[in-house]
Amino acid sequence: MSAVTEVAAGYRASRTLPLRVEALRQWRRRRTLVMGGVLAALPFVMIIAFAVGGGQDGGRGGAGGNGRVTLIDTATASGANFAATCLFVSAGFLLVVPVALFCGDTVASEASWSSLRYLLAAPVPRARLLWSKLVVALGFSLAAMVLLPVVALAAGTAAYGWGPLKLPTGGSLAAADTVPRLALVVAYVFVSQLVTAGLAFWLSTRTDAPLGAVGGAVGLTIVGNVLDAVTALGSWREFLPAHWQFAWADALQPQLEWDGMIKGTAVSASYALVLFALAFRGFSRKDIVS
Numbered sequence: 001m002s003a004v005t006e007v008a009a010g011y012r013a014s015r016t017l018p019l020r021v022e023a024l025r026q027w028r029r030r031r032t033l034v035m036g037g038v039l040a041a042l043p044f045v046m047i048i049a050f051a052v053g054g055g056q057d058g059g060r061g062g063a064g065g066n067g068r069v070t071l072i073d074t075a076t077a078s079g080a081n082f083a084a085t086c087l088f089v090s091a092g093f094l095l096v097v098p099v100a101l102f103c104g105d106t107v108a109s110e111a112s113w114s115s116l117r118y119l120l121a122a123p124v125p126r127a128r129l130l131w132s133k134l135v136v137a138l139g140f141s142l143a144a145m146v147l148l149p150v151v152a153l154a155a156g157t158a159a160y161g162w163g164p165l166k167l168p169t170g171g172s173l174a175a176a177d178t179v180p181r182l183a184l185v186v187a188y189v190f191v192s193q194l195v196t197a198g199l200a201f202w203l204s205t206r207t208d209a210p211l212g213a214v215g216g217a218v219g220l221t222i223v224g225n226v227l228d229a230v231t232a233l234g235s236w237r238e239f240l241p242a243h244w245q246f247a248w249a250d251a252l253q254p255q256l257e258w259d260g261m262i263k264g265t266a267v268s269a270s271y272a273l274v275l276f277a278l279a280f281r282g283f284s285r286k287d288i289v290s
Helices: 002-010 019-027 030-053 072-077 079-091 096-104 107-112 116-120 126-160 175-192 194-204 210-228 231-239 247-252 259-285
Strands: none
Touching (some): 019 126, 030 079, 030 096, 072 126, 079 126, 079 175, 096 210, 107 126, 107 194, 107 210, 126 175, 126 194, 126 259, 175 259, 194 210, 210 231, 231 259, 247 259
16 A cells, blocks of 8 residues: 555656657657658759749749739849748648648547557546647647748758848848848747647547548638638638738838737637637547547
8 A cells, every 4th residue: 555655646747748758759750751851842842943934033024014023023032032932832831731730640640549548548647648749749830830941041042142131012121130030920920820730639639530630620721711812701801810821921021010910819829729728628528448
C-alpha cells in the first residue's frame, strides 16, 4: 500500500507526454518532411516560372494591358517583393493545407493506429494529451509559414538582388523596413489561420479518420472563401474569417494600417477559441475505444 501511495504522490500530469517527445514524433512523420519540401520548393518553381515567362522587368509593362500594377507584377523588383508575392499566392490556399494537416492529423491519427487508448493509459490525462498535441501542431504550422518567406527572401535576393520593396500602389518601403513588415505579415497570416487550426483540431477529436479531419477543415475553409465572394451578404461578410485573410496587405504600405488586421485578428481568435474549447470539452467526455 505504501508503494502505491509513493507512486501516486510523485505523479505529475505535466511531466507526461513532454512537448519535445511529441515534437520529435511529429518531425519524423513523412508528411512533415513532404510538406516542408513542397513549401521550400515553391519559391524556386516561381523563379523558374518568371524566368520562362520573361517577367524580369520588375513590373514594368506587366499590368496586363489595363494600366494596373499588382503585387505579382512587381515580384522580380527585389528579393523582398518576391517574398511578398510568394505569401500572396500561397496565403489563400497553400498555407491552409499544412495548418489543416498538422492540426487535423493529431488525435485522429492516434485513433486510426489504435494507439490513442494506450497513450491515455500511460497514464496521460486527456487535457494534457490534447494540449501537447495542439501546441506542437501550432508550432509546426507556424514553422511552415516561416519557412516559405524565409526561403523566398533568400532565393529572391539571390535572383533579383536586395533592395526596397516596390509597392503596387506606388512608392516603396526602405530595404531596412521590409523584413519587419514581412515578419508582421507572417504573424498575421498565422493568426488568420487559427480558424482552420481550430476546425481541424476539433474534427480530429470527433473522427478516427485523419483525412476526414484534414479534408473537412480545408473544405469548410473553402466554403468560407466562397461565402465571402457573395457580395449580397453585405456587412455579414465581416463576420467571416475569410473576409480578412488578406488584411495583411495593409502592412505593406508606406503608412502602416492596423484596422483591418485588428478586426481580422479578433474574428479569427474568437472562432478559434470556441473551436478549441469544443475540442477539449468533447474529448474529455468521449468514450475512447481505439
